Amino acid sequence: MKEQFLLDQNITFLNHGSFGSCPKPIFEEFQRYQLELESEPVEFITKKQPKYLKTARECLAEFVRCQGDDLFFTSNPTYAINIIMRSIKLNKGDEILSTNHEYGAMDRTWNFYCKKTGAKYIRQNISLPIVSKEQMIEEFWKGYNENTRVIFLNQMSSSTALIFPVKEICDKAKELGLITIVDGAHVPGHIDLDITALNPDYYTGTLHKWMLAPKGSSFLYVKPELQNDLEPLVVSWGYESVAPGESQFLDYHELQGTRDVSAFLCTPKVVEFLKENNWKAVSQLCKQIVLENYQRFCDLVNNKPLCPISSEFLGQMASFKINTDKPSELKNVLYDQYKIQVPVMPLNGNIYIRFSINAYNSQEDLDKLYNALDEIIKTTDLIKV
Template sequence: MKSQFLINPNITFLNHGSFGACPKPIFEELHRFQFELESDPVDFIQRKQPHYLKTARESLAEFVGCNAKDLFFTTNPTFAINVIMRSIKLNEGDEILSTNHEYGAMDRTWNFYCKKSGAKYIRQEISLPIVSKEQIIEEFWKGYNKNTKVVFLNQMSSATALIFPVKEICDKAKELGLITIIDGAHVPGHIDLNLTDLNPDFYTGTLHKWMLAPKGSSFLYVKKERQDSIDPLVVSWGYESLAPSESRFLDYHEYQGTNDHSAFLCTPKVIEFLEQNNWKEKSKACKQIVFANYQRFCDLLQTQPIAPITEEFLGQMASIPVQTSKPAELKDLLYDQYKIQIPVMPLNGNVYLRYSINAYNTQEDLEVLYKALEDIIKTTDLIEA
């Protein structure tokens, strides 16, 4: 599959998880829409784009298992969470129960909100190594009390690459009358997702990561009974529209003036590419490579896996604990000297080397990483092993 992607062949690219990688046919579709836009901007934006957006939204909704009128496109999950944050009404002392495995931008969003509102953001500790799903659930709910009003957590952690049992947590949160907000940035196109079955109040995910869409393509799902409470992050022509559609929710959030929505419009082509290339089977093969190498890298770095090496906790990414006091220098060295693109991620006093495997990767890419780490251990003091 390497020939289908634009990635520099001189780089060992093991960082799909950060920003994804777009195949050539989808990238060409992006340019086709941009050319059509520029050839007649007025006709495209005023007449064609609403139809294209509707088609794209319908194809995405079918893919993620929800009604097409219950989601809209956003540029990224951080934008989506900011939409929710700006609309949610909490009082001083109310609590948002989260974990200490969340994405840094999300932590910052909720910290900002809490400073303004007087609410509290609780980063409940989920201890490592994980031994079972039940352990995560038990530790998470230790953070619950009478002040808890919102549950916010990632379905897959960025730094630790762990899959969290969000279905079980959402179900219990509903029993407790809590609002559920799920960050599924790494989920669509990566692990199974059916929003109707999961049943959160809010859910955001990306298309530009594991679905292979162009950069800046994500979505926010809002359960129907919550939609009237969500204000647009940017007030524009869709607010009190002169030509309202059948959905005020979509008017508020989908039409915000002049913008290039070409990345969103590629969604039908994205899904077609995944289906034509039997991506579920390719994803399964990638996971097997991830699983087969995890313990081997831990042995090299003299650390231990942070969870059982199974599909219950891992997808196409794995985070290897690495003993280093200089994560930024290690990342730069791996790229500058060894031409390996891979994140080195600090979290909660630990550091993780996270490799991602997609269909353009092979076992040889991990051999390049293994040899580089062997060399770094022998020739520098960056890794304590």
């Protein structure tokens, strides 16, 4: 399937988890919408765009298993969390319970909010290596107390690439009367997602990662009873509209004046591409490659796996800890000298390399990374073992 993608053939691309890669048929659909917009922008924006967005929302909703009027498109999950952050009303001393495995932009968003309100953002420690799902749940709830009002956690962590037991945590949170917010940036198109069954108050995910959509395509789901409490991040024509639609929720968050929504409109093509190419089977093969290779990379750098090597904790990407005090230099060497695009990421005082596997990857790509790291270990001081 490598020929289906637009990636530079001279680069070994092992970083799908950061920004994804868009297949040619989907990218062509993206450009088709842009050309249609430019050919008659007034007709497109005022008449066609609302209908196109509705079709795209309904297609996405079927894919992630919720109702089409309960979500809207955003450029990325950070944008979505900023909307929620501005809308929930917390008081001084109220706490948002999270983990120390969250995406850095999300941590910054909540820290900003807490400085404004006096609320507290709790990054509860989830210790590594993971022993069991029960351990993760037990450690998470150690951060709970009478001041906890919100839980916020990623369903798959970015730096450590771990799958979190979100369903179990959401279920208990609802029993405790807490607001539940889930960052599922890495989930759609990667692991099974049923938003209705998960039953969070808020859920955000991307299409431009594992669903293969053009960059800048994500969504925010909001439970129906909370939708009218959600304030628009950008106040525009949909606010107190002179021609309101059927949903204030969609008016407030979809109608933002002039912007290019072509990436959102590709959603039906995205879902079609995944179905036509039997993507569940493709994804399963990629996950198997990850499981088969994870231990040997840990052995190479003389560190333990971050979790039991199983599909309960790992999907199409995996992270392993490395001992280095020069992470930026290491990343540059891997790219400049070996032509390998792979993230070298800090988290909680540690450094991790995370490799991602998608349809355009092969065992040969991981062998290149392994051999490059082996040579770097033997010939430089960038990695200590």
